[in-house]
Amino acid sequence: IQGYLERKQELQSGGKKATIRSWKLFYTVLCGQLLCFFKDEDDFYDQKAASPPISIHQAKIEIADDYTKKKHVFRVITRDNAEYLFVTESEVNLEEWVTKLGFH
Ligand code: I3P
Numbered sequence: 001i002q003g004y005l006e007r008k009q010e011l012q013s014g015g016k017k018a019t020i021r022s023w024k025l026f027y028t029v030l031c032g033q034l035l036c037f038f039k040d041e042d043d044f045y046d047q048k049a050a051s052p053p054i055s056i057h058q059a060k061i062e063i064a065d066d067y068t069k070k071k072h073v074f075r076v077i078t079r080d081n082a083e084y085l086f087v088t089e090s091e092v093n094l095e096e097w098v099t100k101l102g103f104h
Contacts, residue, residue: 001100002029011083026050033057061101074098
C-alpha cells in the first residue's frame with residue numbers, strides 16, 4: 001500500500017515527547033515491515049527518501065479516534081515506544097492502511 005499521508009510524531013523512541021510536532025505530508029510506502037517516506041511519487045521511483053523509515057515490526061497499529069482534531073487518523077506505536085499519527089484521505093482508506101499494517 002502507498003499514498004500521501006500527513007504524519008505527526010507524538011513520542012520519540014523511549015516514549016519521550018517529540019520535539020518536532022508539526023504535521024508533514026509524505027508519499028508513504030509500506031515496504032515489507034518498513035514504512036518509507038518520500039516527498040512525492042517521483043522521489044519514490046528515484047528512491048530518494050525524505051525521512052528515515054519506521055519499522056512496524058511488533059508495532060501497535062490502531063485507529064486514533066481519541067485524536068479529534070483531524071479525521072481518518074491512525075496511530076503507530078513502534079516496538080521502541082515511539083508514537084506517530086497518520087492522516088488518511090477517507091474512512092475506506094483508513095481501514096485499508098490499518099488492515100495492511102496490522103497484518104504484519
Ligand atoms: C505544532 C503544530 C502541530 C500541533 C502541535 C504543535 O507546532 O502546530 O499541528 O499538533 O501541538 O506543537 P509547530 O508547527 O510549531 O511544531 P496538533 O495539530 O495535534 O495540535 P502539540 O505540541 O500540542 O502536539
